[in-house]
Amino acid sequence: MQLTVWTYEGPPHVGAMRVATAMRDLHYVLHAPQGDTYADLLFTMIERRSKRPPVTYTTFQARDLGGDTAALFQTACHEAYERFRPKAMIVGASCTGELIQDDPAGLAKAGGLPIPVIPLELPSYQKKENWGAAETFYQIVRHLAGPQALPPNSARPIRAAGEKPRCNLLGPTALGFRHRDDVRAVTGLLERMGIAINVTAPWEASPADIARLGNADFNVVLYPEIAGPAAQWLKRSFGQPIVSTVPIGVGATRDFITEVARLAEIDPAPFLKAEESRLPWYSRSVDSTYLTGKRVFIFGDATHAIAAARVAREELGFEVVGLGTYSREFARDVREAAARHGIEALITDDYLEVEARVAELQPELVLGTQMERHIAKRLGVPCAVISAPVHVQDFPARYSPQMGFEGADVLFDTWVHPLMMGLEEHLLGMFRDDFEFHDGAAPSHLGHASRAPARAAEPVIEVAAPAMAEAAAPVVADGPTGWAPEAEQELRKIPFFVRGKARRNTESFAGQRGIRLITVETLYDAKAHFGR
Amino acid sequence: MTTSPVILPGPPASSCSNPPILRERGQREVFCGLTGIMWLHRKIQDAFFLIVGSRTCAHLMQSAAGVMIFAEPRFATAIIEERDLAGLADANEELDRVVMRLLERRPDIRLLFLVGSCPSEVIKLDLSRAAKRLSERVAPAVRVLNYSGSGIETTFTQGEDACLAALVPSLAAAPADAPESLLVVGVLADAVEDQFRRIFAEIGIRHVDFLPARKAGSMPSIGPGTRYLLAQPFLGETARLIESRGGQRIAAPFPLGAEGAAGWIHAAGATFGIAPATIDAAITAPLERARKAVSRYRDMLAGRRIFFFPDSQLEVPIARFLHRELGMELVEVGTPYFHKEHLAADLALLPAGTAFSEGQDVDRQLDRCRKAAPDIVVCGLGLANPLEAEGLTTKWAIELVFTPIQGFEQAGDLAELFARPLNRRARLEV
Numbered sequence: 001m002q003l004t005v006w007t008y009e010g011p012p013h014v015g016a017m018r019v020a021t022a023m024r025d026l027h028y029v030l031h032a033p034q035g036d037t038y039a040d041l042l043f044t045m046i047e048r049r050s051k052r053p054p055v056t057y058t059t060f061q062a063r064d065l066g067g068d069t070a071a072l073f074q075t076a077c078h079e080a081y082e083r084f085r086p087k088a089m090i091v092g093a094s095c096t097g098e099l100i101q102d103d104p105a106g107l108a109k110a111g112g113l114p115i116p117v118i119p120l121e122l123p124s125y126q127k128k129e130n131w132g133a134a135e136t137f138y139q140i141v142r143h144l145a146g147p148q149a150l151p152p153n154s155a156r157p158i159r160a161a162g163e164k165p166r167c168n169l170l171g172p173t174a175l176g177f178r179h180r181d182d183v184r185a186v187t188g189l190l191e192r193m194g195i196a197i198n199v200t201a202p203w204e205a206s207p208a209d210i211a212r213l214g215n216a217d218f219n220v221v222l223y224p225e226i227a228g229p230a231a232q233w234l235k236r237s238f239g240q241p242i243v244s245t246v247p248i249g250v251g252a253t254r255d256f257i258t259e260v261a262r263l264a265e266i267d268p269a270p271f272l273k274a275e276e277s278r279l280p281w282y283s284r285s286v287d288s289t290y291l292t293g294k295r296v297f298i299f300g301d302a303t304h305a306i307a308a309a310r311v312a313r314e315e316l317g318f319e320v321v322g323l324g325t326y327s328r329e330f331a332r333d334v335r336e337a338a339a340r341h342g343i344e345a346l347i348t349d350d351y352l353e354v355e356a357r358v359a360e361l362q363p364e365l366v367l368g369t370q371m372e373r374h375i376a377k378r379l380g381v382p383c384a385v386i387s388a389p390v391h392v393q394d395f396p397a398r399y400s401p402q403m404g405f406e407g408a409d410v411l412f413d414t415w416v417h418p419l420m421m422g423l424e425e426h427l428l429g430m431f432r433d434d435f436e437f438h439d440g441a442a443p444s445h446l447g448h449a450s451r452a453p454a455r456a457a458e459p460v461i462e463v464a465a466p467a468m469a470e471a472a473a474p475v476v477a478d479g480p481t482g483w484a485p486e487a488e489q490e491l492r493k494i495p496f497f498v499r500g501k502a503r504r505n506t507e508s509f510a511g512q513r514g515i516r517l518i519t520v521e522t523l524y525d526a527k528a529h530f531g532r
Numbered sequence: 533m534t535t536s537p538v539i540l541p542g543p544p545a546s547s548c549s550n551p552p553i554l555r556e557r558g559q560r561e562v563f564c565g566l567t568g569i570m571w572l573h574r575k576i577q578d579a580f581f582l583i584v585g586s587r588t589c590a591h592l593m594q595s596a597a598g599v600m601i602f603a604e605p606r607f608a609t610a611i612i613e614e615r616d617l618a619g620l621a622d623a624n625e626e627l628d629r630v631v632m633r634l635l636e637r638r639p640d641i642r643l644l645f646l647v648g649s650c651p652s653e654v655i656k657l658d659l660s661r662a663a664k665r666l667s668e669r670v671a672p673a674v675r676v677l678n679y680s681g682s683g684i685e686t687t688f689t690q691g692e693d694a695c696l697a698a699l700v701p702s703l704a705a706a707p708a709d710a711p712e713s714l715l716v717v718g719v720l721a722d723a724v725e726d727q728f729r730r731i732f733a734e735i736g737i738r739h740v741d742f743l744p745a746r747k748a749g750s751m752p753s754i755g756p757g758t759r760y761l762l763a764q765p766f767l768g769e770t771a772r773l774i775e776s777r778g779g780q781r782i783a784a785p786f787p788l789g790a791e792g793a794a795g796w797i798h799a800a801g802a803t804f805g806i807a808p809a810t811i812d813a814a815i816t817a818p819l820e821r822a823r824k825a826v827s828r829y830r831d832m833l834a835g836r837r838i839f840f841f842p843d844s845q846l847e848v849p850i851a852r853f854l855h856r857e858l859g860m861e862l863v864e865v866g867t868p869y870f871h872k873e874h875l876a877a878d879l880a881l882l883p884a885g886t887a888f889s890e891g892q893d894v895d896r897q898l899d900r901c902r903k904a905a906p907d908i909v910v911c912g913l914g915l916a917n918p919l920e921a922e923g924l925t926t927k928w929a930i931e932l933v934f935t936p937i938q939g940f941e942q943a944g945d946l947a948e949l950f951a952r953p954l955n956r957r958a959r960l961e962v
């Protein structure tokens with residue numbers, strides 16, 4: 001049993017719902033108790049979808065358990081078919097449905113529906129949402145495109161001369177983080193390169209579209225967490241190579257263009273030149289000087305976390321101090337990425353563990369999920385959201401992709417805006433002791449009446465202090481390092497947004513030297529030692 | 533007019549005390565009883581709710597109400613994993629370990645509910661034995677109780693019924709010679725509770741308790757002198773258990789709207805032998821305020837046709853309020869469970885021929901709803917946006933549970949909840 005307060009991922013059948021809801025003409029019959037229908041509101045409320053997800057739940061109750069729940073399932077399948085007339089159906093069980101062992105697969109097969117019925121085995125007590133989405137997409141692809149697979153050991157037919165290269169876009173689902181806008185951004189990019197999109201799936205694909213996936217020359221996998229297994233199968237069955245770069249950030253988008261051009265057998269140079277992002281110039285402009293070396297903590301699904309780490313370091317000049325993921329299936333990739341940043345990856349789905357790590361590292365910016373947004377808010381650290389799990393705010397009305405050059409511009413804005421802007425930070429530093437400008441004063445635009453409560457006594461530090469002392473344990477004789485009142489006073493003169501860092505640096509400086517009491521002298525010695 | 537301002541108009545000439553009910557069994561688009569934890573944990577301030585369930589349960593709690601504003605809320609899920617399914621003995625050991633770890637982390641907790649879920653019920657994990665076992669380990673600092681909020685047994689607000697029903701046997705017995713006392717049963721917002729407390733004090737009911745109390749240590753005692761008044765219409769099992777300990781129910785309409793609140797207070801007063809004039813004197817001012825506040829929305833709502841999808845079991849008394857005090861027409865009043873006895877006073881005030889439905893077959897009900905084309909639809913969050921997109925105006929039902937709507941001072945707020953969607957639609961020009 002695992003004690004859980006908040007979860008990063010839902011159960012695997014919610015992953016299956018994300019695939020089904022993204023598609024057209026597909027229906028999902030789910031053997032599930034009353035109450036599991038809550039999942040509908042994820043789509044209708046969070047994503048503001050105007051249609052109910054195409055899901056029929058058997059919603060069995062205790063009184064049904066003594067009777068024939070299997071018949072209930074069969075009736076649900078038939079009624080769903082009659083009412084919705086889907087072109088294909090997926091069937092499976094939720095966590096409770098799995099326990100009553102009615103065998104939805106067998107029952108649906110015996111039901112004799114005149115459409116393809118695809119059984120799903122999603123072990124709820126082992127796996128989670130993204131795995132469920134990946135498995136569902138894989139099963140749909142295998143069942144519907146399988147009949148068209150090439151005979152073993154045969155090569156793909158050569159594309160006729162003059163025919164546009166074609167690719168599939170794989171992975172976007174309902175309830176994904178900016179999938180809607182990424183599809184548009186990447187489709188535009190590929191079309192400008194003269195590449196035709198054969199099928200985008202699962203996003204708005206019909207079963208008939210899935211059946212013709214094999215007509216593409218290669219596959220672009222936007223979200224490996226979801227489309228990885230399906231793309232591997234397509235590679236084996238249709239000889240379609242996979243574009244493995246996910247185009248998040250300027251560098252990755254350039255790599256993506258190069259990789260796509262190679263597979264499409266075209267010259268990438270004109271496209272690399274023609275496609276522009278403002279990010280490189282914005283990062284070089286002097287106001288961004290203040291971004292240099294900002295300590296950033298990154299957590300999310302593997303794809304977004306790894307991509308964010310690269311953008312943070314190479315394109316914004318941040319220092320990545322923490323990198324982690326809840327996607328255990330991709331732990332190896334994230335560990336490798338973390339190693340490139342000289343840090344150790346945090347692989348966990350325990351939100352309290354993430355919170356402890358953020359508190360310990362005291363970053364100046366957190367890039368994470370909605371969970372990290374809450375953590376950061378509590379700890380008083382600026383934050384931008386880069387990954388699912390999603391919140392209604394992650395479905396903005398405006399076009400706001402993460403991918404491609406337009407996506408890179410979005411990243412620049414969303415990551416930099418939570419931070420103090422350059423000149424602003426400079427002025428705050430200059431006037432930090434000004435009576436109207438100290439950090440306890442409310443922002444002037446709120447007027448004097450609405451004086452903000454004094455900044456909650458640096459909650460970051462409260463949590464972090466013992467952890468830091470522990471980290472320095474080998475050198476410290478015994479007991480934690482303490483602060484002399486005057487030093488504490490002096491520390492308060494440092495602007496609040498760098499105070500946490502100053503405290504941390506000073507404590508680690510003192511710890512390494514076995515200094516038990518931090519004085520004003522220690523504070524400035526540490527400042528000189530760390531150099532910023 | 534010489535009548536006292538608080539004399540209520542009589543029931544309709546032909547009321548629906550024993551109406552025909554359309555009973556449906558199909559797909560139900562409702563929450564399970566776990567959802568009740570959302571408000572129960574805010575009410576009982578030193579209680580912790582530990583769901584013993586699956587990742588789905590945890591995901592529901594996190595998604596259903598967007599309650600992540602609480603850093604470390606007083607609820608959590610012990611997620612059953614593959615190896616817990618292999619052997620129940622180990623599952624019990626695991627549960628004990630999780631509970632001990634939790635209590636170590638939260639020394640402020642005095643009352644722990646082990647909340648059963650669909651999977652824990654299906655694998656027959658005996659949470660009542662677990663609660664007993666753990667109680668022995670952690671008493672007297674913490675009491676451990678259990679109830680089921682599983683979807684196979686409970687619908688949405690029935691979770692509160694199950695929770696309160698678990699509390700009842702643990703309540704102290706009132707002394708044999710204790711005077712008659714009033715027990716108000718069902719979670720009310722603290723502010724609403726305080727308003728009722730003041731009114732009861734003013735009319736002269738001296739011993740008034742509320743179940744649940746705000747702290748585990750101050751739960752009321754009960755006995756044959758207990759006269760209980762339901763504040764919520766979904767407390768069938770709790771009522772049964774209170775009666776098994778000698779409590780007697782005070783029949784009353786539910787305290788929704790001016791009429792409901794007045795009827796509710798009058799019923800309590802009558803039980804304690806308080807003269808109607810004394811009660812009228814105490815409630816004249818709030819009743820007038822309530823009527824005035826409600827009347828502000830009458831123009832907007834009168835004659836409008838309303839359709840209820842089943843959700844909280846509050847549908848019948850709310851329909852009574854909307855029909856009687858705002859002149860709305862009831863197209864269909866759907867409710868998950870129809871407790872005729874507890875709803876008798878409300879039903880008597882509804883016109884004959886009101887269409888009731890119990891249970892659900894959601895697609896068929898949607899067909900009926902579209903066909904009837906009501907002016908406003910009360911439904912769950914899964915249905916609201918799709919219906920809006922079809923051009924229907926909706927009021928999402930969960931707000932009726934999360935907003936203080938009971939009592940005189942909230943009657944206007946309750947009316948406003950129904951006027952707002954219509955108001956909004958009237959304002960928007962795009």
